[in-house]
Amino acid sequence: xxxxxxxxxxKRFSTPAGDVxxxxxxxxxxxxxxxxxxxxxxxxxxxxxxxxxxxxYPPSEGEIAFDGATLPARRSLQHRRLVQLVxxxxxxxxxxxRSIAASLRLALDVHDIxxxxxxxxxxxxxxxxxxxxASHLARAPAxxxxxxxxRVAIARAIACSSPxxxxxxxxxxxxxxVQARVLRLLNDLxxxxxxxxxxxxxxxxxxxxxxxxxxxxxxxxxxxxxATEALFAAPAHPYTRRLISAVPVxxxxxxxxxxxxxxSLNA
Amino acid sequence: xKRTLFILLSNPLSLLGVILVALVVLCAIFAxxxxxxxxxxxxxVDFVNFNxxxxxxxxxxxDLVGRDIFxxxxxxxxxxxVLGVVVLSIAVPVGVVIGLAAGYLGGWIxxxxxxxxxxxxxxxxxxxxxxxxxxxxxxxxxGMLAVTAMWWPWYTRVVYNITRSEREEGYVLAAxxxxxxxxxxxxxxxLPNCVPAIVTKMTLxxxxxxxxxxxxxxxxxxxxxxxxxxxxxxxxxARYLPDSWWLTVFPALAILVAVFGFNLVGDALREILGAEQ
Numbered sequence: 307x308x309x310x311x312x313x314x315x316x317k318r319f320s321t322p323a324g325d326v327x328x329x330x331x332x333x334x335x336x337x338x339x340x341x342x343x344x345x346x347x348x349x350x351x352x353x354x355x356x357x358x359x360x361x362x363y364p365p366s367e368g369e370i371a372f373d374g375a376t377l378p379a380r381r382s383l384q385h386r387r388l389v390q391l392v393x394x395x396x397x398x399x400x401x402x403x404r405s406i407a408a409s410l411r412l413a414l415d416v417h418d419i420x421x422x423x424x425x426x427x428x429x430x431x432x433x434x435x436x437x438x439x440a441s442h443l444a445r446a447p448a449x450x451x452x453x454x455x456x457r458v459a460i461a462r463a464i465a466c467s468s469p470x471x472x473x474x475x476x477x478x479x480x481x482x483x484v485q486a487r488v489l490r491l492l493n494d495l496x497x498x499x500x501x502x503x504x505x506x507x508x509x510x511x512x513x514x515x516x517x518x519x520x521x522x523x524x525x526x527x528x529x530x531x532x533a534t535e536a537l538f539a540a541p542a543h544p545y546t547r548r549l550i551s552a553v554p555v556x557x558x559x560x561x562x563x564x565x566x567x568x569x570s571l572n573a
Numbered sequence: 574x575k576r577t578l579f580i581l582l583s584n585p586l587s588l589l590g591v592i593l594v595a596l597v598v599l600c601a602i603f604a605x606x607x608x609x610x611x612x613x614x615x616x617x618v619d620f621v622n623f624n625x626x627x628x629x630x631x632x633x634x635x636d637l638v639g640r641d642i643f644x645x646x647x648x649x650x651x652x653x654x655v656l657g658v659v660v661l662s663i664a665v666p667v668g669v670v671i672g673l674a675a676g677y678l679g680g681w682i683x684x685x686x687x688x689x690x691x692x693x694x695x696x697x698x699x700x701x702x703x704x705x706x707x708x709x710x711x712x713x714x715x716g717m718l719a720v721t722a723m724w725w726p727w728y729t730r731v732v733y734n735i736t737r738s739e740r741e742e743g744y745v746l747a748a749x750x751x752x753x754x755x756x757x758x759x760x761x762x763x764l765p766n767c768v769p770a771i772v773t774k775m776t777l778x779x780x781x782x783x784x785x786x787x788x789x790x791x792x793x794x795x796x797x798x799x800x801x802x803x804x805x806x807x808x809x810x811a812r813y814l815p816d817s818w819w820l821t822v823f824p825a826l827a828i829l830v831a832v833f834g835f836n837l838v839g840d841a842l843r844e845i846l847g848a849e850q
Binding site: 362387393398409412413 | 761766
């Protein structure tokens with residue numbers, strides 16, 4: 307069943323140098339519970355798509371529908387609750403001058419979730435869900451590692467039970483070890499909560515790990531859309547082939563090493 | 574907070590600043606206790622002891638009507654500080670709110686607010702204050718009004734610039750995506766990040782407000798006699814230089830001590846709080 311659908315979405319930005327076509331006539335359906343990866347180089351329109359889904363700005367043409375209902379240009383609180391965001395840089399996505407509790411609480415306060423007295427317990431259970439102790443609530447972001455901050459950002463994104471989460475390169479600012487753990491957390495949450503992901507990334511290794519389908523963007527156009535395995539097995543579009551061939555290939559030793567490492571993580 | 578205090582006290586220059594500021598503030602608060610002649614803050618004449626050089630019990634001499642200069646300096650500090658606190662407690666909130674609104678809301682609101690700010694900034698501060706005082710009566714209340722009117726745009730500038738850069742930070746986007754309103758984003762998310770800069774500027778400005786009030790009084794447009802004011806004391810004594818030097822030198826030194834002290838503390842705060850970010 308389709309949760310999110312983009313119909314002929316186009317976005318133009320007017321600049322002093324003339325109009326720039328950031329997203330060009332894109333149609334895309336995302337099913338409930340699915341993880342669709344959006345890949346492409348920088349400047350391919352990935353972030354513009356994300357921003358339109360989040361309602362930061364409306365499309366110039368076309369429409370974005372949620373559960374079959376078209377979303378208006380100015381979104382109400384109910385609309386905001388449908389989709390949440392995990393950003394790339396956990397250093398800037400949490401306010402350095404507010405505690406973790408204050409950052410988490412905002413989502414609960416704005417959407418009036420739970421009784422006021424229950425909110426501290428609710429925040430503690432959200433942190434537990436992303437694998438952090440409740441004692442972190444009183445801390446400032448500066449007291450947390452990059453991976454921990456990203457977990458807090460994830461907890462904030464699931465705080466108001468949004469069915470759809472846009473993940474804007476959620477692991478690219480983290481080191482490899484932390485990356486693998488955060489990806490596993492995201493997969494677990496998706497399974498447990500039945501979340502739908504729009505996963506923006508340029509890291510094809512990450513795509514292989516998490517995505518059901520992949521949408522490849524080039525210069526604002528959707529050039530290829532296929533199931534992940536099929537795309538890696540037989541990339542149809544020349545641009546996709548270039549993208550895949552640009553990934554450094556592991557030697558047999560390296561890939562064995564990686565497999566052993568991933569097993570040790572899962573153990 | 575503890576760390577800030579520690580660094581303030583461990584650097585000799587900022588320690589000097591803290592001592593000077595503490596001295597000025599204590600003098601102002603306990604003026605009626607410390608002053609040897611508390612009644613000399615008002616309209617008192619003592620023609621037996623007029624225009625005396627420094628001697629016991631008037632350690633800074635007496636003025637032209639025989640009042641103890643040291644006592645009058647203490648009371649002048651009190652008035653200057655009250656004036657400074659009142660001016661800033663009006664100018665800072667006004668300036669901060671306008672700066673936040675212009676920086677965050679953008680569009681035509683930003684355009685109108687910032688052009689208005691530019692208008693105020695483009696008039697030389699002393700000239701603006703003088704013209705306001707000239708049109709209105711030169712009373713203490715109008716003095717505060719005049720100085721306040723020329724002070725808020727500086728806070729607008731500072732807060733506006735910080736807001737413009739903070740607006741691009743991820744936490745602002747996060748709050749917007751959650752659905753928080755502009756009031757929340759401005760006052761709860763962005764404002765805390767402006768506080769260090771505001772506090773630093775306020776400390777520096779307490780010194781400058783004292784200076785500008787003294788300048789206005791020197792020109793006869795500020796605090797009116799017989800209320801003691803450092804600026805008008807310097808102005809009165811200036812005619813009798815160099816013979817009756819104590820009439821001018823001690824009030825001028827008093828201005829110097831206050832402005833210097835607040836500046837040292839402000840500079841130190843800027844470094845400490847700036848490094849924190």
